[in-house]
Amino acid sequence: MEIIICDDDINCRKKVENIVQKFCYNHHMKATIHAYSDYDDTFLKNIYKKDKKIYILDIETPSRSGIEVARMIRKRDTESIIIFVTGYEEFSKLVLKKNIMCLSFINKFENLSLELNESLAQALHFLETDKIFRVTDSGVTYSIRLSNILYITRDSLDRRTVVKCDKNEYKLKMNLTSVKEQLGDSFIQTHRSCYVNKNRVTTIDHKNKTVTFDNGLTIDLLSDTYRKELKQCSI
Numbered sequence: 001m002e003i004i005i006c007d008d009d010i011n012c013r014k015k016v017e018n019i020v021q022k023f024c025y026n027h028h029m030k031a032t033i034h035a036y037s038d039y040d041d042t043f044l045k046n047i048y049k050k051d052k053k054i055y056i057l058d059i060e061t062p063s064r065s066g067i068e069v070a071r072m073i074r075k076r077d078t079e080s081i082i083i084f085v086t087g088y089e090e091f092s093k094l095v096l097k098k099n100i101m102c103l104s105f106i107n108k109f110e111n112l113s114l115e116l117n118e119s120l121a122q123a124l125h126f127l128e129t130d131k132i133f134r135v136t137d138s139g140v141t142y143s144i145r146l147s148n149i150l151y152i153t154r155d156s157l158d159r160r161t162v163v164k165c166d167k168n169e170y171k172l173k174m175n176l177t178s179v180k181e182q183l184g185d186s187f188i189q190t191h192r193s194c195y196v197n198k199n200r201v202t203t204i205d206h207k208n209k210t211v212t213f214d215n216g217l218t219i220d221l222l223s224d225t226y227r228k229e230l231k232q233c234s235i
Helices: 010-026 041-048 066-076 089-097 112-129 176-181 224-230
Strands: 002-006 032-036 053-057 081-086 104-107 132-137 140-145 149-155 160-165 169-172 187-191 194-197 201-205 210-213
Touching: 002 010, 002 041, 010 032, 010 112, 032 041, 041 066, 053 066, 053 112, 066 081, 081 112, 104 112, 140 160, 140 169, 149 176, 149 187, 149 210, 160 176, 187 224, 194 210
Parallel strands: 002 032, 002 053, 053 081, 081 104
Antiparallel strands: 132 140, 149 160, 149 194, 160 169, 187 194, 201 210
16 A cells, blocks of 8 residues: 655645554554645656556645646546645635545645545455456456456366456466465465455365355365365455
8 A cells, every 4th residue: 555645735645644653553454655845747657557556645736736646647547536735725725626536535634644644444344345446467357356367276187376356257378376366365365276255255165175155156165174265355
């Protein structure tokens, strides 16, 4: 997770940084925090990165308006979270009018710590429950919601890693481990050649060595070797 802060007021910027650092610590959240005093070229490089981010933006800096920057972000990125922290409360209606999908508009002079913590908690919830698996393989970029993925497995005949979803499946040249590393902690290993989305599992039948998902699909990729990992499933 990357958290991008921009405010030309050094005191406010440091205060926001401290709030963010404490929030990350209290929520055991691994994050890289970048702080900027202006929407300069160094700041704008963040917009071109594909990872989802949390932006905490000021409305006015010497070079650009935060509203203008938010519009630039949304042209390339509809998934990252945008939070405005500013003293210009009169701009709140303009922000809504521009339809830039900001999470919150916080007055930096009133209850900053409380409101920013609440907004960060909301942002974390949104990002955790709506993650996207995005990968480029053989010149094709795939963007798949993690909630749509049932399991991933290795097809030894095709020598491809298969990402099985509700309605589609995608065959990638990447190895199974490389794909799993990008899927996060929701996926656990049930077999040497299979990882399942534990949030989609409804039944584990150890006797018949099968796993059944919430859409009714059943697979027989279940091994006693990974019994310990299966205890993590909430069924």
